[in-house]
Amino acid sequence: MIGTYKAVSDADLDFIRSVVAAERVFSGAEISEDYSHDEHSGDAHFPEVYVQVLNAEELSKLVEYANEQNIPVIPRGAGTGLVGGSVPIYGGMMIGLEKMNRILELDEENLTITVESGVLLMEVAAFVEAHGLFYPPDPGEKAATIGGNIATNAGGMRAVKYGVTRDFVRGLEVVLPSGEIVELGGKVVKNSSGYSLKDLMIGSEGTLGFITKAILKLVPLPKKSISLLIPFEDISSAISAVPEIRKSEVTPTAIEFMERDVILDAEEYLGKKFPDKSSEAYLILTYDGNSKEEIEQNFSGVAEICFARGGLDLLIVDTDERKEVVWKARGAFLEAIKGSTTKLDECDVVVPVNQVSTFIQYLYTLKEKHDIRIKSFGHAGDGNVHIFILRDDLNEAAWQEKLSAVFEDLYQKAIELKGKVSGEHGIGYAKVAYLMEEESEAVLNIMKAIKLAFDPKNIMNPGKIIR
Ligand SMILES: Cc1cc2nc3c(=O)[nH]c(=O)nc-3n(C[C@H](O)[C@H](O)[C@H](O)COP(=O)(O)OP(=O)(O)OC[C@H]3O[C@@H](n4cnc5c(N)ncnc54)[C@H](O)[C@@H]3O)c2cc1C
Numbered sequence: 001m002i003g004t005y006k007a008v009s010d011a012d013l014d015f016i017r018s019v020v021a022a023e024r025v026f027s028g029a030e031i032s033e034d035y036s037h038d039e040h041s042g043d044a045h046f047p048e049v050y051v052q053v054l055n056a057e058e059l060s061k062l063v064e065y066a067n068e069q070n071i072p073v074i075p076r077g078a079g080t081g082l083v084g085g086s087v088p089i090y091g092g093m094m095i096g097l098e099k100m101n102r103i104l105e106l107d108e109e110n111l112t113i114t115v116e117s118g119v120l121l122m123e124v125a126a127f128v129e130a131h132g133l134f135y136p137p138d139p140g141e142k143a144a145t146i147g148g149n150i151a152t153n154a155g156g157m158r159a160v161k162y163g164v165t166r167d168f169v170r171g172l173e174v175v176l177p178s179g180e181i182v183e184l185g186g187k188v189v190k191n192s193s194g195y196s197l198k199d200l201m202i203g204s205e206g207t208l209g210f211i212t213k214a215i216l217k218l219v220p221l222p223k224k225s226i227s228l229l230i231p232f233e234d235i236s237s238a239i240s241a242v243p244e245i246r247k248s249e250v251t252p253t254a255i256e257f258m259e260r261d262v263i264l265d266a267e268e269y270l271g272k273k274f275p276d277k278s279s280e281a282y283l284i285l286t287y288d289g290n291s292k293e294e295i296e297q298n299f300s301g302v303a304e305i306c307f308a309r310g311g312l313d314l315l316i317v318d319t320d321e322r323k324e325v326v327w328k329a330r331g332a333f334l335e336a337i338k339g340s341t342t343k344l345d346e347c348d349v350v351v352p353v354n355q356v357s358t359f360i361q362y363l364y365t366l367k368e369k370h371d372i373r374i375k376s377f378g379h380a381g382d383g384n385v386h387i388f389i390l391r392d393d394l395n396e397a398a399w400q401e402k403l404s405a406v407f408e409d410l411y412q413k414a415i416e417l418k419g420k421v422s423g424e425h426g427i428g429y430a431k432v433a434y435l436m437e438e439e440s441e442a443v444l445n446i447m448k449a450i451k452l453a454f455d456p457k458n459i460m461n462p463g464k465i466i467r
Pocket of ligand 1: 085211334424
């Protein structure tokens with residue numbers, strides 16, 4: 001689907017500066033190295049011009065012009081993506097939304113908040129909590145933008161109870177590749193009014209248009225949350241307890257699994273001691289509610305389930321100090337694993353919850369089969385496993401060869417278990433080949449037709465999701 005694109009010329013820069021103040025337009029050596037990559041470990045690609053916009057009208061003029069001129073445009077949030085989604089692999093005009101960062105309205109009657117898409121997740125969370133309300137989606141990187149979260153349908157740790165970003169998006173304002181500004185969805189709770197274009201935009205990774213504004217659903221803020229740290233003899237017993245825990249009377253907000261070697265990495269990275277590291281594997285469960293008594297009642301049956309499956313102890317994480325240590329460690333796993341090797345690549349496959357154990361056992365066989373270190377942690381409660389393949393001292397050629405062999409095995413197994421290529425990070429450019437392998441020709445043809453319906457000249461973030 002990739003065509004040939006026009007290089008950005010001086011005349012194009014003049015046009016861009018006629019729309020956007022010159023201090024918000026960067027070209028050539030003025031472009032920071034940050035914009036040549038995201039948090040995926042792929043090659044660097046610089047945009048030809050980087051532009052910061054202040055509103056949908058500026059954006060609309062730039063996109064309409066780029067469409068006429070056949071110049072690629074790439075939406076950029078905070079650049080925390082893990083699959084190269086905002087990396088400009090065909091050059092062109094990268095448009096940053098970080099200055100569109102206003103909270104526009106808190107509607108306490110409809111329980112919604114309306115924000116510009118450059119607002120950070122942590123800003124939304126703190127703002128609504130100060131008003132006794134709660135925005136549950138909780139991906140690990142709190143400095144990502146809401147636009148980026150919506151564009152990747154970010155998940156996170158509270159998905160078990162609350163769902164993912166998609167479940168909290170009521171309405172969107174979008175600038176289409178034509179430059180037209182449209183509103184999709186709204187404050188309404190129900191909506192059966194034709195095809196849900198709002199839902200097509202969610203998870204479209206900047207390939208269908210720019211999200212400029214979002215109406216997000218809120219819920220009342222639970223007054224308290226308590227976590228449980230449960231050591232197990234091995235990872236299989238830990239994970240085998242999960243389906244039963246999910247079936248028990250009250251759904252936890254989070255069910256995470258972790259292994260000792262990842263905990264040790266986090267201790268070294270943070271310089272802080274984890275409350276327990278005597279066991280091979282751990283589950284962390286979190287429950288929320290309105291009082292300590294209510295929550296204790298909610299998790300009362302869980303100890304029994306875990307002990308019956310080889311749980312060795314149950315540590316209650318209820319003091320601020322303990323919560324800080326445990327959740328800071330959990331939040332630092334990715335950086336900590338990065339620090340333990342020279343380079344890594346990651347996959348975030350998702351499998352049905354009852355297949356996680358089979359998938360993890362298979363993962364262990366790959367370490368030996370390919371003679372390579374592999375680490376993992378993830379969202380046991382929703383089947384989303386984060387797997388890290390470590391380069392260590394392999395040379396580039398050997399690394400690339402092993403990496404693709406391991407990925408091939410991993411994705412094949414995920415597909416065999418009726419899983420999906422990505423649970424929450426998206427496809428970007430890094431996982432395109434695997435999506436193409438997973439989906440049938442009929443499905444891929446529909447995806448291509450949708451892309452062409454929105455973006456007939458393929459100027460929006462080309463090279464991402466599908467080829
Ligand atoms: C330490 C760490 C932990 C993480 N943990 C999680 C996790 O638990 N769960 C999870 O889901 N992700 C996680 N991520 C990945 C990342 O934070 C998410 O993918 C996030 O949603 C990206 O947001 P961003 O603002 O950084 O977007 P970017 O990286 O800038 O862009 C991501 C994609 O969205 C598109 N995009 C961005 N803004 C817009 C817009 N306004 N309109 C249209 N398209 C847009 C881009 O073109 C690109 O394709 C983690 C990342 C890190 C580094």
